[in-house]
Amino acid sequence: MTEPAPKENGAATPRSGLKNPQAAVRGLGAGTLVLEAIVLLLAIQPIRIMGGHLSGWGVGAVVGLAVLAALLAGMMKRRWAWAAGTVLQVLLIACGLLHWSLAVLGLIFGAAWAYAGYVRKTILG
Known part of the structure; x- marks a missing residue:
């Protein structure tokens, strides 16, 4: 059996030992x-130079996803931001139709996002 978290000033302290676990998780995301x-x-540029035949639409999609990722990074206080981050990973994998290396990046960052979600669940419960 595990012991309950010690109480400080009548409120339970976080099990993670972090002073502000929500801020830590937001920072990770x-x-x-x-x-x-x-x-x-x-x-x-490496995709284009290495014979990647990335069209203008492909470059636009990559830039759009990068801008979306940066915007979501600034909105991590919102409840829906984690779900939107998951959708972003799926969109990046789908961009593998434009070039296979984008699917590889999608899988890599999808795994990183899944790990961040695991850490979030572990810390926040």
Whole structure:
């Protein structure tokens, strides 16, 4: 059996030991999304140079997803932001139809997002 969290001033302290676990989890989600936005923007030119035949629509889709990721990073206080981040990962995987490397990036960042969700569930319950 586990012991309940010790009480401080009548309120239970978080089990994680963090002073503000919600802010920590928001920071993890925001950091993941910012990193994704940067990688997406940096991936455009190598895909084009390496014979990737990424069309104007493909470049536009990648830039749009990067902007969406950056916007979501700033909105992590909203309840729907985590679900929107999941949709973003699915859209990135779907962009694999434009170029296979985008699907690979989608799988990598989808796994990172799933891990961030696991950490969120573990810390916040």
